[in-house]
Amino acid sequence: MAFIPSRIKKHDTSPRGVSLNLTSMMDMFTIILVFMLKTYSTEGQLIQPSQNLTLPSSTVKNPPEIALDVVVSKEWIMVNNQPVANVSEVVQQPGLIIEPLSRELQRYASESRRMEEMYGVKFSGKVTIQGDKELPFRTLIKVMATCGRSEYPNMRLVVYQKEA
Amino acid sequence: MAYQPSKRSSHTPQPVEINMFPMMNLMVVLIPLLLSTATAIQIGIIELNLPQAAGGATAGMQLPKESRQNIDLTVTITSEGIYLSSAQAILHNPVSGGPTIPKNEDGSYNFSRLNEMLVDIKTKIAGGPLDTKRIIMQAEGDIGYQILVSAMDAARSFKIDDIDHELFPEVSISAGIL
Numbered sequence: 001m002a003f004i005p006s007r008i009k010k011h012d013t014s015p016r017g018v019s020l021n022l023t024s025m026m027d028m029f030t031i032i033l034v035f036m037l038k039t040y041s042t043e044g045q046l047i048q049p050s051q052n053l054t055l056p057s058s059t060v061k062n063p064p065e066i067a068l069d070v071v072v073s074k075e076w077i078m079v080n081n082q083p084v085a086n087v088s089e090v091v092q093q094p095g096l097i098i099e100p101l102s103r104e105l106q107r108y109a110s111e112s113r114r115m116e117e118m119y120g121v122k123f124s125g126k127v128t129i130q131g132d133k134e135l136p137f138r139t140l141i142k143v144m145a146t147c148g149r150s151e152y153p154n155m156r157l158v159v160y161q162k163e164a
Numbered sequence: 165m166a167y168q169p170s171k172r173s174s175h176t177p178q179p180v181e182i183n184m185f186p187m188m189n190l191m192v193v194l195i196p197l198l199l200s201t202a203t204a205i206q207i208g209i210i211e212l213n214l215p216q217a218a219g220g221a222t223a224g225m226q227l228p229k230e231s232r233q234n235i236d237l238t239v240t241i242t243s244e245g246i247y248l249s250s251a252q253a254i255l256h257n258p259v260s261g262g263p264t265i266p267k268n269e270d271g272s273y274n275f276s277r278l279n280e281m282l283v284d285i286k287t288k289i290a291g292g293p294l295d296t297k298r299i300i301m302q303a304e305g306d307i308g309y310q311i312l313v314s315a316m317d318a319a320r321s322f323k324i325d326d327i328d329h330e331l332f333p334e335v336s337i338s339a340g341i342l
Contacts, residue, residue, distance in 0.1 A: 025188075033194055036199065040198055055207075056312075057310075060317070064207050065209065135308065137307045140309055159210060160207060160208070161206040
């Protein structure tokens with residue numbers, strides 16, 4: 001006997017929704033979301049790596065701190081993003097102290113001391129140094145010596161953390 | 165004829181699907197947000213222990229104790245290799261008489277050897293001098309920053325079974341041989 005199509009089903013117009021199965025996608029999203037919330041740091045970036053330089057990488061684990069920012073890029077020495085001295089001039093000058101940098105640092109130091117007197121924000125003499133990874137030691141030591149003589153003896157070198 | 169209950173009222177209920185679209189919307193917004201704020205590169209800082217003379221202007225810095233008992237272990241990076249020295253003597257290479265740790269054949273510095281030698285020194289001086297955590301770094305003028313940082317890494321700690329042990333974490337930088 002030949003198959004006869006059902007007459008009832010032929011006129012069945014009730015919506016038969018083709019539903020997308022989202023459960024697996026939801027699982028995935030939930031895992032990603034939990035993972036990202038876990039790795040999310042509320043501190044944000046305390047130190048913004050400067051343009052025009054590549055920091056060296058190190059296995060050090062210390063987290064960054066906020067401090068006065070001295071950047072030694074390929075062309076300029078900057079304090080809080082304000083250029084103060086040209087690197088090529090610094091390389092040529094004799095002696096360890098970079099005069100314009102020293103003046104600028106002492107200005108910041110006296111400002112900080114005034115803040116300390118007025119508002120009690122302790123002046124700790126902390127400075128972070130960001131240098132290009134190819135910066136020669138000659139230039140670096142001049143910057144560090146200048147910081148040391150200009151009331152900022154607590155220096156920290158900013159580096160990228162890498163896995164050991 | 166007995167009353168027969170309606171067949172329509174006893175049909176099995178259709179499975180109720182949860183409306184997942186609000187949740188989907190949430191996810192689609194939250195995930196890009198978190199992705200964009202995630203920090204791809206971690207930044208760290210190396211704390212330096214200054215040679216005391218450079219910080220002379222600041223009050224509150226402690227003066228060095230009897231320098232007699234300090235070993236003043238120094239790592240000197242030159243274009244030929246790495247020298248190790250103390251207050252008393254320079255450690256020469258027994259084979260060539262040149263740098264303590266000569267460069268590798270491809271011109272890179274042998275930081276793993278430096279690490280090994282410092283571990284050796286650390287065990288030998290244990291309990292002796294006062295400054296068993298301090299090391300002084302100096303370099304020739306042309307040595308790059310990355311090499312200096314790598315040398316500090318080699319001097320900071322050593323690994324046994326993937327656990328870091330302290331070596332010489334207090335690094336001072338010296339302008340000795342410019």
